[in-house]
């Protein structure tokens with residue numbers, strides 16, 4: 001291989017391998033900050049070399065070559081599965097119907113140990129020969145669409161349209177295909193593999209399924225792979241965390257003329273936004289990336305009234321726990337300063353009160369670039385001609401990444417468009433590649449016997 005380069009999106013780094021004696025995708029010499037350490041670089045090279053010889057051996061195994069053909073032959077079966085599962089609604093907080101069908105299908109694919117846990121996650125265990133380690137392969141069951149949404153799949157050539165078809169019904173199909181391929185060829189691994197349909201990945205679900213999985217006393221998971229990405233070459237390794245609030249200022253309200261001088265909720269709200277913006281602009285300067293946005297505001301009765309309430313929803317994000325914590329603190333400070341200011345300047349009536357309600361806390365985290373998982377995934381993709389792009393995003397992997405457990409989020413294959421929109425579509429193009437590269441990566445990580 002010649003000179004290879006990869007870009008870590010959302011990091012300032014661009015790494016170039018000067019010498020490429022080893023198969024490389026550029027993690028060598030890269031660190032999260034610019035303090036490139038020789039020790040780090042050297043150990044990365046060793047890990048990458050190990051990963052590449054392991055994946056090469058797996059790919060050359062006759063069983064695996066047959067399994068790769070089996071996967072290519074699953075194209076029509078997978079389309080049928082995709083249509084059936086997509087047409088079972090899985091609105092936020094109501095994944096049970098789709099979960100039941102997914103559990104049934106994991107069983108008929110050959111897993112004997114399939115259960116649904118307390119929060120609704122479907123967990124199918126494929127025991128390993130040693131069973132001393134456990135690899136989780138996860139796709140989320142839920143969609144963003146409310147109950148009552150028409151989820152009928154419409155086909156136009158190779159393009160299939162329906163809400164949730166790509167994100168993430170196709171991820172569930174990949175899990176079923178992987179189990180099929182492993183079972184059809186009696187492929188054994190040292191580690192246990194858990195195939196999991198998770199609940200509550202989207203929006204206000206706030207990752208509740210995977211959060212539950214990693215609860216104290218939950219199943220031991222050493223390595224985690226989510227299937228939930230749109231583009232074949234994207235590998236999520238860093239977790240964009242978020243902190244979300246709904247803030248409501250409430251007061252007595254009244255006539256705009258007759259009650260003038262009473263504390264004014266909208267004034268407190270706008271003061272909060274102004275104050276927070278000033279603080280947050282400083283915090284979000286430079287790397288690592290951190291962002292803030294007041295996404296929605298509302299309240300008020302009529303043009304000639306002092307409102308009773310004024311509310312807003314705010315979203316803050318970063319891969320850096322310290323920056324996210326600073327943004328959060330600045331936000332709380334701005335709310336309380338604005339409340340105090342508005343109450344102090346009122347001429348009459350009761351004081352305003354404020355409610356700050358957390359509506360989402362996704363923990364951030366950054367990858368350990370020496371984790372074998374990242375290298376196994378990168379090498380597996382390269383062996384199929386896909387050059388990995390390592391990026392940061394917000395997915396089920398946030399939870400394990402924030403806990404220091406190696407985790408990645410991989411592509412669901414094909415071409416996904418308009419995720420989270422009613423005209424969502426999934427195009428069946430080269431869709432076997434994502435399944436094949438996931439299989440190779442899983443077998444490297446779970447140690448094929």
Ligand SMILES: [Zn+2]
Pocket residue numbers: 140167168201228
């Ligand atoms: Zn998703």
